[in-house]
Amino acid sequence: xxxxxxxxxxxxxxxxxxxxxxxxxxxxxxxxxxxxxxxxxxxxxxxxxxxxxxxxxxxxxxxxxxxxxxxxxxxxxxxxxxxxxxxxxxxxxxxxxxxxxxxxxxxxxxxxxxxxxxxxxxxxxxxxxxxxxxxxxxxxxxxxxxxxxxxxxxxxxxxxxxxxxxxxxxxxxxxxxxxxxxxxxxxxxxxxxx
Numbered sequence: 001x002x003x004x005x006x007x008x009x010x011x012x013x014x015x016x017x018x019x020x021x022x023x024x025x026x027x028x029x030x031x032x033x034x035x036x037x038x039x040x041x042x043x044x045x046x047x048x049x050x051x052x053x054x055x056x057x058x059x060x061x062x063x064x065x066x067x068x069x070x071x072x073x074x075x076x077x078x079x080x081x082x083x084x085x086x087x088x089x090x091x092x093x094x095x096x097x098x099x100x101x102x103x104x105x106x107x108x109x110x111x112x113x114x115x116x117x118x119x120x121x122x123x124x125x126x127x128x129x130x131x132x133x134x135x136x137x138x139x140x141x142x143x144x145x146x147x148x149x150x151x152x153x154x155x156x157x158x159x160x161x162x163x164x165x166x167x168x169x170x171x172x173x174x175x176x177x178x179x180x181x182x183x184x185x186x187x188x189x190x191x192x193x194x
Contacts, residue, residue, distance in 0.1 A: 057074050057181075057188065058070070058074070059074065059189075060073075060074045060077050060078070060188070060189065060190065060191065061077075061189055061190045061191075062077045062080070063077075063080065063081065077191060078181070078191060078194075081191035082191075117162065117165070118158075118161065118162065118165065120154065120158050123157060123158050123161050124150065124154065124158075127143060127146055127147070127150075127157065128143075128147055130143035131143070132147070181194040182194065
């Protein structure tokens, strides 16, 4: 007997629900295993210190074809190339109060809610909502580390976040990004080779 033939059969509905949940559980587990295997494979490549994953560019031709040597010069060539490729940063325009007034605004109660300090639970909930597969920060730690060590690191994380909201000061390293250039060819000599 099928559920289509007997749509009101409670036993069949229950069996279908259990089968769907079992299937979803298996698929979720399989995807989690695949993600972990991929991460482990990349970590293995990094630990092997392969030439492709850990190499340095000691010299590079600049935009005029001259060879520049040493880390500071290579960095300057790359910054110049990508700066011109991506364009200059554009300044932000000042806010126009007339345009702001035309849009929706917060009530006084909503404004006061924004001034309420974050609780430890608010901060923990926000941190725990960050997927563990996100890239780590400059210190090498991603959200998985902080989740696993929350009993130890939680108070420090909460203190840092609350300090930001009290002082409006962030560490200069916060939000910085590592730019990793992958060579397109075996021995890159120009910026276009990345």
